[in-house]
Amino acid sequence: GENVEQHPSTLSVQEGDSAVIKCTYSDSASNYFPWYKQELGKRPQLIIDIRSNVGEKKDQRIAVTLNKTAKHFSLHITETQPEDSAVYFCAASRNSGANSKLTFGKGITLSVRP
Amino acid sequence: DGGITQSPKYLFRKEGQNVTLSCEQNLNHDAMYWYRQDPGQGLRLIYYSQIVNDFQKGDIAEGYSVSREKKESFPLTVTSAQKNPTAFYLCASSTGHLSGANVLTFGAGSRLTVL
Numbered sequence: 584g585e586n587v588e589q590h591p592s593t594l595s596v597q598e599g600d601s602a603v604i605k606c607t608y609s610d611s612a613s614n615y616f617p618w619y620k621q622e623l624g625k626r627p628q629l630i631i632d633i634r635s636n637v638g639e640k641k642d643q644r645i646a647v648t649l650n651k652t653a654k655h656f657s658l659h660i661t662e663t664q665p666e667d668s669a670v671y672f673c674a675a676s677r678n679s680g681a682n683s684k685l686t687f688g689k690g691i692t693l694s695v696r697p
Numbered sequence: 698d699g700g701i702t703q704s705p706k707y708l709f710r711k712e713g714q715n716v717t718l719s720c721e722q723n724l725n726h727d728a729m730y731w732y733r734q735d736p737g738q739g740l741r742l743i744y745y746s747q748i749v750n751d752f753q754k755g756d757i758a759e760g761y762s763v764s765r766e767k768k769e770s771f772p773l774t775v776t777s778a779q780k781n782p783t784a785f786y787l788c789a790s791s792t793g794h795l796s797g798a799n800v801l802t803f804g805a806g807s808r809l810t811v812l
Contacts, residue, residue: 584756592737615799626787626803627740672739676799684730684755685799689739 585610587675589688596663597696604658604691606673613675616649616656617685622669631658663695700724703788703804710775710782710811718773718807720788727793729771730801733757734785743786746771747793775809783811 586609596602608616617632633640633647633656640647649656660667670692674685701722710716720729731743742755746765760779765771771790775782785808789801 617799619801626805627801628803629800632800674799683799684742684745685801686742686756687732687740689737 585613585675585677585686587673587686587688589673589691591691592689593692593694595694595696598663598665600663602658602660602663602667602693602695604660604671604673604693605655606657606675606688607653607655608675608686609654610675610677611651611654612677615676616647617674618647618658619672619674619687620669621672621690627672660693663693665695665697668693668695701788701790701802701804703786703807705807706805708807708809710809712811713777715774715776716782716809718775718786718788718809720771720773720804722769722771722790722802722804724790724802725768726790726802727768728791729765730789730791731755731761731763731771731773732787732789734787734806740787743773782809784809 589606614635619627620630621627631647633649644661646659670690672687672690674687676683676685704719728747730745732740741757743761744763746752749768752763752765762774787806788804791801
């Protein structure tokens, strides 16, 4: 089955700096890669996702890049703000319809220092 | 915070007792999922259901059971066979259709503590 790993497990940045969170996956057939953000005491929410036919996707201050050859994808957050402090989960799946399911990484705790 | 509702928010159980966690969604989603969240372990899939009256085991199904008698409901029973049941349980749903198959909407979670 799929194995998703996240590195590092914690990340601390100064407000205004950029943050990069990297994930690797094992199943070369995986073709859907979402990122979820979980603020303290709240439910995870999708912030951005990418499919394997695209190398990069941006949404305001966040972007995701995908390297299929190396089997890794990264979340980039620019101009970080204190409200970006949260746990970020990456995931991967084969988006093949019936019985496709997401495998999540263990999560990275991002702390933005004011 | 509408869409998918989990209850109870907090639950305490004595060892040896079964407990059922409720998950209800009004999003008309076909697929529903149960995840377990432990510190440093991420989200691990317990069971999932793509359609009414059908469900599949996830990665850590032992000691758990589910049912999917209605599209909007996917209750999870934590049985006494689960060796380490204290955890935060998250229910999720998705459209189940090919284009949006894996975009999950999560509930607020249920925290189970075994005394």
